[in-house]
Amino acid sequence: MILDDLVAATQERTEYEQSIVSLADLKHAVSELPQTNPNDVYERFRRPGMHVIGEIKKASPSKGEIVDTLDYIGIAKQYRTADVTAISVLTEPKYFQGNISYLKEINQTVYAVTLRKDFIINPYMIYQAKDAGAKIILLIVAILSKEELKEYFDLAHELGLAVLVEAHDEDEVATALSIGAQMIGVNNRNLKDFSVSFANSINLRKKVPEDVIFIAESGVKTIEDTEKLKGIGVNGVLIGETLMKSDNPIDFIKKVQGDA
Ligand SMILES: O=P(O)(O)OC[C@@H](O)[C@@H](O)c1c[nH]c2ccccc12
Secondary structure (H helix, E strand, C coil): CHHHHHHHHHHHHHHHHHHHCCHHHHHHHHHCCCCCCHHHHHHHHHCCCCEEEEEECCEECCCEECCCCCCHHHHHHHHHHCCCCEEEEECCHHHHCCCHHHHHHHHHHCCCCEEEECCCCCHHHHHHHHHCCCCEEEEEHHHCCHHHHHHHHHHHHHCCCEEEEEECCHHHHHHHHHCCCCEEEEECECCCCCCECCHHHHHHHCCCCCCCEEEEECCCCCHHHHHHHHHCCCCEEEECHHHHHCCCHHHHHHHHHCCC
């Protein structure tokens, strides 16, 4: 199964990375960074309207290569111009051709709230996210025990990072809520067969209290899609491929936000 491969590859990668920069050194670097407050991020997403998280990714396991070359700075600037609520940057190298250096460089060049999109399975990766300047991390319920999920969620908050907790079904939503998640992302893509169905968001929206931010992830192709999601009360959408392939991502984002 793809998720197992991703976790195994991530484990191997972070072991290697820790042999280059130790956790102690990384913690030290992070301790010198300015403090941030995760509530600032949550508040942004609680503002009325349809929020867009624009994603930057070169490839994915379901689609293969999405773009030939990844002008991540140029794309980040466009997303910024469109006033996205956050920019999601894939940092997983093997299957998504991402890199944590893209995240870091974007944060040094473009004033934006960024999310580290990866398969976070240890504290080291959370410190890395902070070090790279991210304000949000993704935690995927399906790849963590409940104890790990809680531990990493609390660590992120301690470091001033907000958390988008990804859940795929009712049980995972219940787990996310039980650890106190304030922002839940429901993936419309089934990670077993890659099929996309908005039914997942539609069904699960009802299971998430109004005051918990609800983000619909994956498979958004058209304004009709986002209107439909808006109709069921989602607070935001996370869009990758469609924006990466769009000739005019700014215009598309504006339309989703309802500003154009
Ligand atoms: O490109 P799409 O279909 O718009 O999907 C974006 C995003 O939801 C997807 O990349 C994603 C959702 N959850 C993830 C977890 C890990 C990596 C990637 C993802």
